[in-house]
Each structure stands twice: as structure tokens, then as C-alpha cells.
Amino acid sequence: MKRMVPVLALCCVAAQCGGPPQQGVSSDFRIDQAGERDSVDSHSTRMCVAPDGTTYVVWVDDRTGFPNVWMNRKLPVEGRDQGWLPAAIQVNQFGDSNVWNPDVACDSNGLVYIVWEDDRDGEVESHQIYFQVSSDQGTNWLPEDRLLENDTDGRSNSFNPRIVTSDPKVYVVWSDNLNGAFDILMAQSFNRGLEWAPPVRVDSDLPGSAWSAFPQIALNGPDQLFVVWEDFRGGAAGVAAGSDVWFSRSTDGGLSFPSDIRIDTTDAEGANNSFVPKIGADGGNIYIAWHDDRNGEANDVYMAYSGDAGVSFGPDQRADSTDSAGFNQSLYPDVCVSGNKGHVAWHDARPGGFYRIWYNNAVAGNWQQAEFQLDDHKQEGERASLDVRLSCAGDQVAAAWLDQVADEADLGFNDIYYDYSLSGGDQASWTSNDRLRVDSVGKGTAFKTDLNFEIRDGMIEAAWTDGRNGTTDVFFQQFEAGTEMNQLLVVPNP
Numbered sequence: 001m002k003r004m005v006p007v008l009a010l011c012c013v014a015a016q017c018g019g020p021p022q023q024g025v026s027s028d029f030r031i032d033q034a035g036e037r038d039s040v041d042s043h044s045t046r047m048c049v050a051p052d053g054t055t056y057v058v059w060v061d062d063r064t065g066f067p068n069v070w071m072n073r074k075l076p077v078e079g080r081d082q083g084w085l086p087a088a089i090q091v092n093q094f095g096d097s098n099v100w101n102p103d104v105a106c107d108s109n110g111l112v113y114i115v116w117e118d119d120r121d122g123e124v125e126s127h128q129i130y131f132q133v134s135s136d137q138g139t140n141w142l143p144e145d146r147l148l149e150n151d152t153d154g155r156s157n158s159f160n161p162r163i164v165t166s167d168p169k170v171y172v173v174w175s176d177n178l179n180g181a182f183d184i185l186m187a188q189s190f191n192r193g194l195e196w197a198p199p200v201r202v203d204s205d206l207p208g209s210a211w212s213a214f215p216q217i218a219l220n221g222p223d224q225l226f227v228v229w230e231d232f233r234g235g236a237a238g239v240a241a242g243s244d245v246w247f248s249r250s251t252d253g254g255l256s257f258p259s260d261i262r263i264d265t266t267d268a269e270g271a272n273n274s275f276v277p278k279i280g281a282d283g284g285n286i287y288i289a290w291h292d293d294r295n296g297e298a299n300d301v302y303m304a305y306s307g308d309a310g311v312s313f314g315p316d317q318r319a320d321s322t323d324s325a326g327f328n329q330s331l332y333p334d335v336c337v338s339g340n341k342g343h344v345a346w347h348d349a350r351p352g353g354f355y356r357i358w359y360n361n362a363v364a365g366n367w368q369q370a371e372f373q374l375d376d377h378k379q380e381g382e383r384a385s386l387d388v389r390l391s392c393a394g395d396q397v398a399a400a401w402l403d404q405v406a407d408e409a410d411l412g413f414n415d416i417y418y419d420y421s422l423s424g425g426d427q428a429s430w431t432s433n434d435r436l437r438v439d440s441v442g443k444g445t446a447f448k449t450d451l452n453f454e455i456r457d458g459m460i461e462a463a464w465t466d467g468r469n470g471t472t473d474v475f476f477q478q479f480e481a482g483t484e485m486n487q488l489l490v491v492p493n494p
Helices: none
Strands: 042-049 055-061 068-074 099-106 112-118 128-134 158-166 169-176 183-189 212-220 224-231 244-250 260-262 274-282 285-292 300-306 330-338 341-348 356-363 385-393 396-403 415-421 448-456 459-469 471-480
Touching (some): 042 099, 042 448, 042 459, 042 471, 055 099, 055 471, 068 099, 128 158, 169 212, 169 224, 183 212, 212 274, 224 274, 244 274, 285 341, 300 330, 300 341, 330 385, 341 385, 341 396, 356 385, 356 396, 396 448, 396 459, 415 448, 415 459
Parallel strands (some): 274 330
Antiparallel strands (some): 042 055, 055 068, 099 112, 112 128, 212 224, 244 260, 274 285, 285 300, 330 341, 341 356, 385 396, 396 415, 448 459, 459 471
């Protein structure tokens, strides 16, 4: 049984009680400020919460006629609608190109770093990686955007940039096909983004010889970096290779990556497909999770652990171990790490019906119990739970997901639900109230995507893309863990 947690009971959402919207104590809050409803599309939402509690939210919208990168920030003051800038700020200084896929990193010194894909340099809309930095909590930015790669003519494509920082150092990793097939590249700055060293390759096979993509990055202090990605270099001669999970580490601040290693080692290299690896690290403890089709047509979720900062990894292990291998789809795991404890969650189709959210945790790479379902209030036939996000800090761990339970007309609508534990994620410590919501719009009336989610000091923060106003907007929520959003008053949004 899950333990009982007191829930703040106030008033029901006006949309669910039939009354008009009222000014209330809490509600999700629109932060893109991109015109009236149904006028501008905002999307590709990303969030960073600095150690001092300052929150930065970044997205793409086309309010100027071109898609540009925009940002708003919230100071660490009480109230989900307090401390924001008076207006969203355009980050990219060159506004006449197309942009995609921003990412953001931040620290407690008022520094916020943003990267994105941009097609300004080429004649065939090739994507390049550009960078910006603000040293005053997002108010002012460099007068010119910074290109991080050597392809000044836009001849190649660069995708999926990911950025991290450990002051004063900043690191960006991405996939790049300048040499042929995609390679993994890393750029590094040692002075808060003002100057950048030339990019270096992270993967060690012959340049451009095999497709490597979707990198993820984690840090252990300012100089030790961990990178994981999908890689098709393996397989027997003359046989099309499947994708494996590869890993590399740098101990000199990203100047060099001496060797890379394969992580999904308990099957033959290139024989099957391992996709969407996620990485979490705390000190020298590293957890990597992915989904994998080695056991049949359906995928299973696997995890590998290193306790020596990536020098070596133990054998990969199934997370969904009580289900028949390769029989039901288990997909898109997320991972977070606190000390030597790793948390893994995913959506899982057992026993062959709609997807549900499943979870497990491990200490020093050893599972502590059998996996269990977080949305276990759901009955057979209720619609799917998808795309889980995990966050952990010390003994606090929380999971949020996109839930289609109220989409009875099958219109693609969903709501954001969450569950949490304040005692390290063991099964009995999760709340007994499995219907906790993040968003406060009427159930099943809009679609949400791009979910970002964090728990810190018992508080939940979330940012996402939301279609409630016709076009898509960016919404934010902040509340104490255990508060039930569908019992709070609605604050009207423009």
C-alpha cells in the first residue's frame, strides 16, 4: 500500500464545477505572452532551474513572422506568477532565419546559456548550432549570436544540441554530418561562453563512417564530462547494423575524449536496436537507461551503472524484469540519480493494453525491488499514460506524465499527472493519491507536450507546451508536492 499524504483541499476548478473562472490561489500560468489566444504558435519548451531557485523557460514562437528563440524567467520568490520578466525576451539576435530545438543551462550567478539549431548560413536550410548567454538573469544578451561549429557555409546539418554548465565552464554536444554520416561533436568554453575552443569529436570510429546521434550529456564537476548516444557502427560485415548505446568520458574539460565504450554489452554488437539513451549522474555514479528490441518484436527497458565515473560499467540489466521479455512494449525511459541511487521510469503496455507508467530504483546498480506501476489507480480499458519525466533531489523523487484518461472522444487531448515520494522512491513511500494533476484546465480539453518537470525542497515546478487556446502556448506551474490542482481555483489566462 502507498502511504497517505495530506492533500490541500480548496475549491474545485471552475471549468469542472460549471462556474466562471475566478481569481484564485493557484493555477497554471501562461508565460509566453505571445499575443491573444489562437494567434501565435509557441512550442519546443525547455526549462532550467538554477541552484538558487531561479527558473528559466525557453521556447520557439513565430510572433515576428519568423520562428525565434524566446525566454522568460522567474526569480525565486513565492507564487507561480511572481518574479517573471515584464515581457518575454527574444534570445537570438539575428531574427530572419528558422530556428529549432533550443536547450538551456543556468547557474546561481545570474548566468543563463541557450543553444539552438539555425539555418541562417546555408542556401539549403541546413541546421547549424548557435549560442547565446546572459549574465543578468536573462535581461540582456550578447549583441551577436555565436556559431559553435566550423561549418560557416552551412554545408552540413547539425542536430539535437544539449548544453550543461559548471561555472565558469560551458559544454555543448550535438550530432553533425559534416564528414558523411553523423558524428558526435562537443564544443567547450572556459570563460562563461565568451570564447569557445574548436569542436572535438566524441565518437572514435572513422569520421562519418557510421550514424551517431541523439547525444545526452552529464557532468561530474567542472572538468569531468559523460556523453551517451545511439550508434550504428556495429554489426557483421555485409549485414546492416542495428543501433547500440555508446558512451565516452572526458577528464580534461572536454578537450579530449580518449576512448568510447559500448554500454548494451549483453547482446552482440549491432545485432539489435537500442534507442533513446538517457543519462543521469551524481558524482562518480552514472546510470544510463534505454529501450531495446533484443528479446523480440517488443522493446524492453535496460539500465547500466558505473560507480567509478565511467571508467567501467556493470552488465546491463532489464528494468521491466517481471514482464515476459520482448512480449509487451516498454518504451522511452527517463532516469535521475541521487548519490548512488538511480531512478528509472517508462511507459509500458503490459498486459497488452493501454500504456501505463512503471518505475524502479537501484542502489549501486542493484535493483531494490521488482518494478511497480505508478498510475495504479487506472482500470483496464482506461486510456494511456505516456512520456514520463523523472526528477530527484536527495530522498525526494517525483514522476510526471501525459495522461489521456479523459480523452474519451479520442481527440488527442491529455492532462499532466504526477506522483512523488519523499523517502527515496521505495514502493510504500509513494502517495496513495494517484490522481494528482499539474495542469488545471478542464480535464481532457486540450493537448500538452514538451513536458519539463522538477522537484526541489518539496516544491514541484513544471513547464510545457499547451494547446488550450487554439494555437500552442507555453504554460508554467509551481506548487507544493501533494497539492491537487483540480481542487484549486482557476486564474484566467489571456
